[in-house]
Amino acid sequence: MGFVDTDDMNFTSGKEKFNSTKAYSSSKLAQVMFNSVLQKRLPPEAGTSVLCVSPGTVHTNVARDLPKLVQAAYNLIPLFLFSAQEGSRSALYAATAPEIPEYCKALKADEWPTCAYISHDCRPTRAAIEAHNTRAANEVWEKTLDMIGLPLDAVEKMIQGEEVINVTLSIELQSCST
Template identity: 65%
Template sequence: MSGQEASSSSPARKRKKEGLGWIEWFRGWTCVFEEFLFQRIMASHLQNPLPLPPLNGITCIVTGSTSGIGRETARQLAEAGAHVVMAVRNTKSAQELIQQWQNEWSGRGLPLNIEATELDLLSLDSVVRFADTWNARSGPLHVLINNAGIFAMGEPQKFSKDGYEQHMQVNHLAPSLLSLLLLPSLIRGSPSRIINVNSVMHHIGFVDPDDMNLISGRRKYSSLKGYSSTKLAQVMFSSILFKRLPVESGISLVCLSPGAVLTNVARDLPRFLQAIYAVIPYFIFSPQEGCRSSIFAATDPQIPEYCETLKADDWPVCPFISQDCRPTKPSEEAHNLETAYRVWEKTLEMAGLPLDAVERLIEGEDVKCQR
């Protein structure tokens, strides 16, 4: 089905404007609770930390690596020998971390090859600047880990300076733009990978491509809706990008769930909920446990073959790795290809990119954002 066909108005699309049906909603929550209650059992076969192969000569960009899962991911990749670029909004805090890691590492080998560059996902200009600077180095990029994310629990709806709902911009729009603009460097680094740190919460998400910012009033905004719908939008966009990346580009694409992880993501919770979150350590992963699916997706040698097999089978959705580092299926709603194509088109429009951006970037054309 082409994007044009998908964007044509259909009765099914008109019906589905308000959210998931009760059955899908119930199934979605079942997946969320199942992961929360059983993640430790399901992941009991995994070592902690996950052993890594030597990664010398591999360049990885990790967004949001000043705290939580991203911080642990960046440190472990660097300790395995990778050249790590911490793409962060707070470069001072990243520099302090680098200094601390270098001190802790000293005497165990060569100094860590790690640097910090500014990237604020709440500003699309910052994303463009970051990508332009990186591409201008004309070096290879082997792994892009879109890890940064927000879940402003209980907060009122907020918008970025670009005019987009903040969860939508930070969790979906800006990382999608970053992935596309970095395609030239990923091609230079091929075989390379785009890794999107997603969430089991996408199972309870619903996206209306005509109301990406949740402002129409058809669905009342809540931070839970904001977060879960952006995680679903990311899976849908990734599924179309996965299809559009030719096998010859050598770029693999994976979305993943890190599990329920004790990080700063809970910082906006009301105090009493923070207390509950902190006293259930049995169920919740530490950041070291929570970064295993990211590290696995970024480094496991079988990932490119797995992606190629799905492509050859014309699989409708992008590869998805669960918190126990096993392939799993994204939600039923993520399989709604008509909506996925609309999300693809809408995302490109919001980012100011043409509909054939991927094909042109792969051909080596200089594609500019026009907003």
């Protein structure tokens, strides 16, 4: 996994040259962190399991920003990579295996720092150690909600049946009507 720069989650600051492999790695870590906070915020009575899955190494265009020689080698090794269909196995397992809800409940009861994580071989496993950083995970949560214009207590409000207003969209609509 990578490192999440919460000040530049979209890689737009220009601090570094964009690299698709680094961006992918950072986005996967951010996904685990965000979902881990979501899992903690959902009460048990919500009956919702939160987990992340790894498709494994799937043949995609992720090598597009790598040096040409590396791209050529990458294109020669499809026999060692999963197809998109093969990569979907872990997601299908996570969505349909009857033992997954109990596994998620057990992690939550043990106050495990991350949400459930299913590996490419359809087995529960530990997320990367970087994902266990609860301070960084909360920063990712807060920054993500800010980026999409939702209040920090959006989940709690939705569970209570309250309406949640997208602050950014609301401001844009108000300025368009004046």
